[in-house]
Amino acid sequence: xLQPLRLALPLALTLAWGAAxxxxxxxxxxxxxxxxxxxASTPAEPLPVVHVAADTPTVFLxxxxxxxxxxxxxxxxxxxxxxxxxxxxxxxVANLAEGERQEIGVFFTDVRAPTRAAFVLVTDPxxxxxxxxxxxxxxxxxxxxxxxxxxxxxxxxxVLLGYVDAKGVTTSSSKGTxxxxxxxxxxxxxxxxxxxxxxxxxxxVNRPDHPAWTPxxxxxxxxxxMPLRARLVAKKPGAIPPGEDGRVLAVMEVPETKADLVLxxxxxxxxxxxxxxxDVRFPKPAAEDAQ
Numbered sequence: 001x002l003q004p005l006r007l008a009l010p011l012a013l014t015l016a017w018g019a020a021x022x023x024x025x026x027x028x029x030x031x032x033x034x035x036x037x038x039x040a041s042t043p044a045e046p047l048p049v050v051h052v053a054a055d056t057p058t059v060f061l062x063x064x065x066x067x068x069x070x071x072x073x074x075x076x077x078x079x080x081x082x083x084x085x086x087x088x089x090x091x092x093v094a095n096l097a098e099g100e101r102q103e104i105g106v107f108f109t110d111v112r113a114p115t116r117a118a119f120v121l122v123t124d125p126x127x128x129x130x131x132x133x134x135x136x137x138x139x140x141x142x143x144x145x146x147x148x149x150x151x152x153x154x155x156x157x158x159v160l161l162g163y164v165d166a167k168g169v170t171t172s173s174s175k176g177t178x179x180x181x182x183x184x185x186x187x188x189x190x191x192x193x194x195x196x197x198x199x200x201x202x203x204x205v206n207r208p209d210h211p212a213w214t215p216x217x218x219x220x221x222x223x224x225x226m227p228l229r230a231r232l233v234a235k236k237p238g239a240i241p242p243g244e245d246g247r248v249l250a251v252m253e254v255p256e257t258k259a260d261l262v263l264x265x266x267x268x269x270x271x272x273x274x275x276x277x278x279d280v281r282f283p284k285p286a287a288e289d290a291q
Contacts, residue, residue, distance in 0.1 A: 030056070030124070034131040039117045041137040043217065043229050047103065047120045053128040054095045057081055060088040062108075062117065062134045067272050070107040070116075072227055077102050078121065096123040103226050111270050112136070115216045118229070162195060169194045170283040177277070183210030184275040187245060193261070193282040200230075200250045200265050200280055208243035214270050215240075218250035221264040228252060232267075239270070260284050 030053055037048045052058050068083045077096065081089040088106065096102060105118030117134055158164045173190045185205040192199040198220075206213050218232040230252040240246035250265060261282040267275045 031127040032056070033127055033129045034133075035129065036133040036135050037119070038135045038137055039114060039119075041114050043231055047118050050119045050121055050132055051124040051127055051129045052078075052090065052092050052096070052121045053123055054092050056128045056130055057089050057091045058129050058132065060090070060117075060119075060132045060134055062086045062088075063136060064112075065109040066117070067107045067109050070268070070272065071104070072106070073104040074102055074226055078104060090121070092121070092123065096121065105227075107268060107272065108136075109272070111214070111216075113216070116268070163197065165195045167195065167286045170286055172281045172283055174280075182273045182275065183207040184213065184273065186275060186277055189265075189277060189280060191280050191282050193285065195285070196256055197251065197253050198261065198263075198282045199252075200277075201247070202250065202265070202267070202275075202277070203245055203247050204240060204267070204275060205245045206240040206242055210242055210273075211271070212239035212241050213273055214238065215246070215248050215267045215275075216270070217268045218248070219266045219268070220250070220252055221266060223262075227266070256285070258284055 030051075033051070037050065040047055050058065063086075065085050066083075066088075068085075071080065071083060071088070073080065073090075077093055077100075079091050079093055081091055083089075088104075090104065092102075100122070102121040103118060104121060105116055107116045114136060117136075119132075170193045171190055173188065175186075175188045177186045183206065185207065187203040187205050189203070190201040192201065200218075204215070215232060215234065218230040219227040220230055221227045230250040233249040233251065235247040235249075248267065250267070254261065263280050263282070265277040265280050267277075
């Protein structure tokens with residue numbers, strides 16, 4: 001009478017072992033991850049990295065509605081399978097090469113900072129993110145804001161820090177274009193180029209028949225490649241009221257080259273409104289004086 005019990009125990013252990021073996025990933029397969037990711041709160045912070053693979057769609061789920069039309073990515077390397085009110089499904093055309101980093105970003109529909117979610121996509125041989133729950137950082141408490149102001153910069157600081165060298169700084173300027181749909185007017189722009197950096201000094205007019213507008217992010221776009229985020233500094237923080245003007249600076253570090261840089265500057269702000277300034281020319285550095 002004990003023989004059936006002795007046979008049943010090894011059989012049960014065999015089935016349990018087989019089930020456990022099936023639950024383990026196959027050798028060489030990527031581990032599937034589902035995780036929350038907090039986006040960068042300022043342009044100076046590094047973008048969160050998301051692992052993608054050509055055989056696995058990656059779903060981004062957002063806590064706030066997004067503006068699908070503001071989605072930016074390299075279509076030759078990344079496919080967007082679907083974009084909804086609060087979600088994006090992406091998949092690389094092929095596994096990204098070692099060291100290759102692709103940026104994807106989209107603006108939220110509300111005006112709460114940060115206004116844009118952006119990520120760096122890479123391919124990892126060991127794991128892939130099939131689901132990313134996108135989280136926005138909480139706004140800092142006003143009670144914790146520092147009250148001390150940084151000392152005003154002095155002319156010698158620019159030389160000591162390397163922002164100005166023997167070749168000096170080159171500039172170009174242009175005036176006046178109107179984006180009738182967005183209700184924003186470019187009054188003037190001056191483009192500066194120094195050793196390892198470019199800066200666009202922009203004066204913007206907000207038309208009287210449009211609501212107040214706060215510029216929140218700046219991006220430089222070349223003829224090829226992904227848009228590059230710049231630091232955005234407003235002379236007077238806050239919104240530009242209807243019928244009034246404002247001045248902003250867009251700054252970005254660039255590799256030193258001996259050729260002109262011609263870029264499109266995009267200024268994104270409230271309500272999905274943006275000012276696009278094409279063909280901003282940053283002249284090549286001046287030649288050094290012969291010694």
